[in-house]
Amino acid sequence: MNKKTSVAMFGLLCLLGLWLLVGCSKKEETNEAPASAPASTAAPAPAATPIDPSTVASVSGTVKFDGAAPKASKIDMSQDAACKGTNTAETVVVDGGDVANVFVYVKDGLGDRTFAVPTQAVTIDQQGCKYHPHVLGVMTGQNIEIKNDDQTTHNIHPTPQANREWNESQPPAAAPLEKSFAREEIMLPVKCNQHPWMRMYINVVKSPFYAVTGPDGKYEIKGLPPGDYTIAFVQEKLGEQDQKVTLAAKDSKTVDQTFKAQ
Amino acid sequence: MLKRGQPPSAVPPSKARQVVRLTGSKHLKSLATPYNRAHHRFAVFVACATFVLIIAGALVTSNDAGLSIPDWPTSFGSFSVPPLRGGIKFEWSHRAIAGSIVLLTISIAAWTWFADRRRWMKWLGIAALATVITQAILGGLTVLLFQPPWVSSAHAAVAQTFFCIAVAIAMFTGRRWVEEVPQIEFDNRRPSLITLTWLSIFVLYVQLILGAMFRHHGMSWWPHVANAAIVTFVLTWTAIRALSRFSKIEAVRRPAIILALLLVVQLCLGFAAFLTRIAWGRDAVQPEFPMVISTVSHVAVGALLLATAVILAIQVWRHIPVSFEEHATSRSRKPAAA
Known part of the structure; x- marks a missing residue:
């Protein structure tokens, strides 16, 4: 190997080393508790701020779509004979102008209030090689029970930004997995790498004031203390839109939202 | 006798682009190794198998199946063949071919070490082995760290580096390289x-x-x-x-x-x-x-x-x-x- 070749090789190695170093330095530091830790083993939550039940208000409404609704994409499930479900994607579900699977939550206005974490777990079911529900709301630290009702193995793989990532397989008839997320995160994607069309979104919030629109586009958030709030409407593809609302004691206001065709 | 690296003063400037044939060079021949057809064919096979492995790896990425098997080096806790459904068939096939390539590389490195007289060829075989082991570790890290872009990209880059080494070994063991007098x-x-x-x-x-x-x-x-x-x-x-x-x-x-x-x-x-x-x-x-x-x-x-x-x-x-x-x-x- 002559001198020039040696210098070129050394330069290439330096470049690779630098690249690896830069890659390493970008790794996020996380100090959260393990995502798989059940709520019972987590640190005790602070006491919930009391809310006077005689003054609570509610907000409800309908999420609409303005314009021609996007055509639902077809899913090809032929790569796994055990997958036999509805073969349309749920990226944007619009029926008669009503938008389903929109996560609606109180984004701002609750101040430093704390809330008790429900002891009851929420369930994600894998059926027909799809996640049910497609969009889920859950409080930080609340247990999520993940079931597999399919005759095939799935893997559940959340790809969060603020929480810890994990990837576990679940064979048919396996015991449900129990998971929780420690930090707030909106539209946290969950996918199955064995069936790449399988995708859902978990929304992790600190308050119980959230809802997911049904097929009729409707939602309702109850039990809010009087105050000024920012209500956020988040759709996986259409993005987020916010509205401000002022709720007096025992108010019941309607806040509708319209997403426009992109 | 004209050798590589000889000062150019030995060549008249007017003949700088003249084609020079080295014939009857005892020195060059003594450095060479005899052509070994079986060795060369095996090296070509390793290079071809590596190309297949690169295609298998690309299929994993394109089908978004990289994490369809969540553990490594085992597959769902075992070394047996899992049900080849969905993304598993891409990921497991990739692992199986990769395992075979590791064995093939050990074989070609050992064969070269014992059969090839050229010292640098012996070390090239060792370099191939070191590269394929590095590649296997990067593949494992890709799975265990949930495909961080820099690890997955390093896995892709080292794959092609190993392919180049395999192709080079195949060329260096070929009859043309071993026996031909360079023009x-x-x-x-x-x-x-x-x-x-x-x-x-x-x-x-x-x-x-x-x-x-x-x-x-x-x-x-x-x-x-x-x-x-x-x-x-x-x-x-x-x-x-x-x-x-x-x-x-x-x-x-x-x-x-x-x-x-x-x-x-x-x-x-x-x-x-x-x-x-x-x-x-x-x-x-x-x-x-x-x-x-x-x-x-x-x-x-x-x-x-x-x-x-x-x-x-x-x-x-x-x-x-x-x-x-x-x-x-x-x-x-x-x-x-x-």
């Missing part, structure tokens, strides 16, 4: 052809890393597309220089022609991959066949392009030494200095 022609142009071939390898490697970073969601697509223009310029320059000035040397002419052809094919495949993945497939709910076939082909031809550039560089290094006439000191120009 030598001096290069007095600047930048020299050997510089251009090194530059070609460098820009291809950068392009490989940029493409891998994009495929693994670590970077936007535009740096890869922008660098494609640089790659096209450098490779075209290299091929034209090789073919216009050294086409008499078959060992240089052939890889130069293949380099130019592969470049055209690769640009077409890159355009197809751009259309199917970025323009049309941006909102796809699952990997679609046109995207898979175009991106996998783009990766495969990219590997061939890099390997061809490496072969060209080696052949240029062997056949076309750089003339250092203008840099030689007055002392070294004296015949006695030679």
